Amino acid sequence: MAIVIQGGHILDPGRFNGIGDLVIDNGKVAAIGRTVSLPAGATVVPATGRLVVPGFVDLHVHFREPGFEYKETIQSGASSAVAGGFTTVCCMPNTNPVNDNQAITEFMLERARAAALANVLPIGAITKGSEGKELAEIGDLRRAGCVAISDDGKPVMNSLVMRRAMEYALAFDIPVVDHCEDLHLAEGGCMNEGLISTELGLPGIPAAAEDVMVARNVSLAELTGARLHLAHISTAGSVRMVREAKSRGIKVTAEACPHHFTLTEEVVRGFNTLAKMNPPLRTWQDVQAIKDGLRDGTIDVIATDHAPHAAQEKQQGFTEAPFGIVGLETALPLTLALVEEGILSLESAVEKLSTAPARAFGLAKGTLAVGADADVVIIDPQAQWEVDPVKFRSKSRNTPFAGWKVKGLVLTTFVSGRVVFEAPVPA
Amino acid sequence: MSLKRKDLLSLAPLSVEEITLILQTADSFKEVTGREIKKVPALRGRTVVNLFFEPSTRTRTSFELAAKRLSADVINFSPSSSSVVKGETLLDTARNIEAMQADIIVLRHSSAGAAETLARGVKSSVINAGDGWHEHPTQALLDLYTIRERGLSFDNLRVAIVGDVAHSRVARSNIYALVKLGAEVRVVGPPTMIPMGIDKLGAKVFYNLDEALSGVQVIMMLRLQLERQGRALFPTIREYARLYGLTAERVKLAEAGAIVMHPGPINRGVEIAPEVADSLSSVILDQVANGVAVRMGILYLMSGAN
Numbered sequence: 001m002a003i004v005i006q007g008g009h010i011l012d013p014g015r016f017n018g019i020g021d022l023v024i025d026n027g028k029v030a031a032i033g034r035t036v037s038l039p040a041g042a043t044v045v046p047a048t049g050r051l052v053v054p055g056f057v058d059l060h061v062h063f064r065e066p067g068f069e070y071k072e073t074i075q076s077g078a079s080s081a082v083a084g085g086f087t088t089v090c091c092m093p094n095t096n097p098v099n100d101n102q103a104i105t106e107f108m109l110e111r112a113r114a115a116a117l118a119n120v121l122p123i124g125a126i127t128k129g130s131e132g133k134e135l136a137e138i139g140d141l142r143r144a145g146c147v148a149i150s151d152d153g154k155p156v157m158n159s160l161v162m163r164r165a166m167e168y169a170l171a172f173d174i175p176v177v178d179h180c181e182d183l184h185l186a187e188g189g190c191m192n193e194g195l196i197s198t199e200l201g202l203p204g205i206p207a208a209a210e211d212v213m214v215a216r217n218v219s220l221a222e223l224t225g226a227r228l229h230l231a232h233i234s235t236a237g238s239v240r241m242v243r244e245a246k247s248r249g250i251k252v253t254a255e256a257c258p259h260h261f262t263l264t265e266e267v268v269r270g271f272n273t274l275a276k277m278n279p280p281l282r283t284w285q286d287v288q289a290i291k292d293g294l295r296d297g298t299i300d301v302i303a304t305d306h307a308p309h310a311a312q313e314k315q316q317g318f319t320e321a322p323f324g325i326v327g328l329e330t331a332l333p334l335t336l337a338l339v340e341e342g343i344l345s346l347e348s349a350v351e352k353l354s355t356a357p358a359r360a361f362g363l364a365k366g367t368l369a370v371g372a373d374a375d376v377v378i379i380d381p382q383a384q385w386e387v388d389p390v391k392f393r394s395k396s397r398n399t400p401f402a403g404w405k406v407k408g409l410v411l412t413t414f415v416s417g418r419v420v421f422e423a424p425v426p427a
Numbered sequence: 428m429s430l431k432r433k434d435l436l437s438l439a440p441l442s443v444e445e446i447t448l449i450l451q452t453a454d455s456f457k458e459v460t461g462r463e464i465k466k467v468p469a470l471r472g473r474t475v476v477n478l479f480f481e482p483s484t485r486t487r488t489s490f491e492l493a494a495k496r497l498s499a500d501v502i503n504f505s506p507s508s509s510s511v512v513k514g515e516t517l518l519d520t521a522r523n524i525e526a527m528q529a530d531i532i533v534l535r536h537s538s539a540g541a542a543e544t545l546a547r548g549v550k551s552s553v554i555n556a557g558d559g560w561h562e563h564p565t566q567a568l569l570d571l572y573t574i575r576e577r578g579l580s581f582d583n584l585r586v587a588i589v590g591d592v593a594h595s596r597v598a599r600s601n602i603y604a605l606v607k608l609g610a611e612v613r614v615v616g617p618p619t620m621i622p623m624g625i626d627k628l629g630a631k632v633f634y635n636l637d638e639a640l641s642g643v644q645v646i647m648m649l650r651l652q653l654e655r656q657g658r659a660l661f662p663t664i665r666e667y668a669r670l671y672g673l674t675a676e677r678v679k680l681a682e683a684g685a686i687v688m689h690p691g692p693i694n695r696g697v698e699i700a701p702e703v704a705d706s707l708s709s710v711i712l713d714q715v716a717n718g719v720a721v722r723m724g725i726l727y728l729m730s731g732a733n
Contacts, residue, residue, distance in 0.1 A: 193623055194623050194624055195623065195624030195627050195628075196624075197622075197623070198593075198622040198623055198624045198625055198628070199439070199599075199624075199628065200539055200540065200561055201539040201558070201559050201560035201561030201562065201596060201599055202539045202540070202559070202560070202561070203560075204623070270543065271539070271540030271543050271544060312516070315516065315518060316516060316517070316544075317517060317536070317538040317540055317541045317544050318538065318539065318540040318544070319538040319539060319540070319559065320538060
């Protein structure tokens with residue numbers, strides 16, 4: 001039966017931006033326009049004052065299954081995704097075992113089908129066990145359904161192995177995603193290196209640890225012609241180098257995470273383990289550079305690096321606690337804050353959450369074009385709410401944004417025309 | 428009068444008045460440590476737990492003596508003999524200790540921030556006895572006490588802190604306190620051992636020891652952790668000793684009557700020449716002696732006893 005989302009502000013980046021109706025039929029977008037003829041017997045969803053956008057696409061999540069189901073499962077992660085407006089998520093392979101073979105990829109896809117919430121697309125490992133030595137069976141991974149390859153959590157330190165991976169990936173037209181961190185420079189570090197790490201006596205990770213690897217990867221992308229995607233860039237140096245690489249026509253895309261354009265290293269004070277992530281929170285200057293990169297298109301994509309950890313893990317001391325925060329359920333309001341700030345137009349904010357990530361990985365997602373899968377989010381852009389981790393759909397609560405008053409609420413999420421999330425009605 | 432703080436974790440947030448109060452309180456206990464019967468009943472019935480996750484003889488013994496001279500009950504707890512090896516977290520260990528009604532927990536830990544993490548989780552008072560590279564507040568306080576005992580005033584006092592500042596909790600605590608008290612603090616060492624942004628904390632950075640020593644009244648040597656040689660921080664102990672070792676010749680570059688300090692244990696012939704360590708300008712053993720009195724003062728103030 002058809003569904004009509006009526007009278008909302010439809011924003012399909014590059015295609016449609018205005019008040020109109022969206023018709024969903026048979027799981028696909030059937031029509032979109034200012035005036036559409038209502039199919040007989042259609043369910044009408046009134047959307048006046050709402051924003052109607054393509055379901056968001058997150059290129060960077062950690063769903064922890066198999067191996068760390070106490071942190072997150074594919075089911076709980078997908079549930080968190082759709083609550084945050086994400087209808088497609090790409091799962092990093094640093095599970096246990098690592099997703100470096102077809103069997104693990106198939107297992108993940110099976111779990112995703114069983115959850116029947118979001119489109120969960122695995123990312124395969126670049127190297128066996130993500131050990132950075134021998135190439136994983138990238139052809140098999142691609143055939144089984146992996147949409148990209150990465151050893152995320154770790155960089156591929158050996159530049160020859162990275163070169164070969166990029167070359168090999170060309171045969172399958174699969175993007176190569178790197179977590180840019182020179183492990184020697186970063187050794188033992190747990191926050192950004194600078195005045196605050198000096199004050200707190202914490203081992204630092206210099207910005208240069210990221211920059212040197214971005215420089216290397218860009219050079220290798222130029223050498224090989226591979227599709228390079230840079231995960232979670234956090235430094236002014238990275239933004240500068242990506243901008244320069246793009247101007248020279250190198251095939252590189254880059255993502256930034258909401259925490260890296262919202263918070264600085266100041267939040268670490270008090271040894272706050274919820275401010276511990278990798279790459280670490282950087283300086284105010286870096287945050288400005290990330291915003292500039294988002295504004296001028298150097299940074300194509302906003303991704304969450306959703307990294308759930310159990311409470312007892314984050315309750316350890318700062319140096320012992322694991323890196324990472326959850327992000328799926330806070331990404332929308334943090335991105336909309338950039339619109340309020342005048343950094344992004346509403347259209348480019350939506351684009352960086354949907355159309356642009358789909359394009360970066362070559363996914364037929366992130367659009368409301370007629371015939372596309374009806375992955376749609378209805379948002380109340382004015383609704384104010386307070387971040388309460390207890391209400392997260394994720395299994396984990398590790399966010400530095402608890403108690404933040406934010407604006408922009410996901411009301412309804414459709415995946416292939418089916419309602420997979422509805423915001424609870426306030427009591 | 429007492430400190431209006433549950434814990435002593437760091438000197439960074441302490442006011443000049445609080446530091447002065449601690450030093451003055453230590454004065455009266457210094458007198459006790461000079462008596463034939465070195466004991467007062469100030470903390471009778473109180474329990475102090477020394478929770479040491481890192482090996483330490485000097486600091487632990489000093490705290491133990493301080494607590495015993497105040498008539499407190501003292502328990503020493505170290506990881507080799509504890510449940511830590513069974514995988515218990517720091518916080519759970521501490522909560523167990525707290526459940527046994529410990530009034531004060533003295534914590535030594537290899538991770539920066541451990542004391543602060545612990546203090547947030549327990550009602551007992553926590554005293555930081557060294558956390559990673561972060562702070563060692565009681566060491567800095569006994570250093571201040573020793574400087575003051577020598578009749579030196581902190582205002583415009585010139586102090587050189589020499590060595591591996593980057594990995595030194597003693598250096599950080601001293602920089603925070605001395606800058607606050609109006610001293611001119613110079614840090615000197617190879618650039619690999621000077622942490623980023625230390626100048627913004629009010630310290631002047633030198634790479635040449637002779638220049639840094641010129642006109643100072645206090646020379647504070649840091650222990651060189653010999654195992655760091657393999658970490659590309661300095662090429663050899665030989666070259667380190669030549670460039671940054673304190674010799675009798677170099678002491679002459681300082682102001683006449685300058686004192687030489689060291690938190691111990693010393694590496695004779697590496698960061699400090701034996702004849703300097705044993706010279707009249709050395710106050711290294713006074714630091715140790717004062718450590719007990721200063722820690723008595725701190726335990727007394729933290730216990731809220733009057």
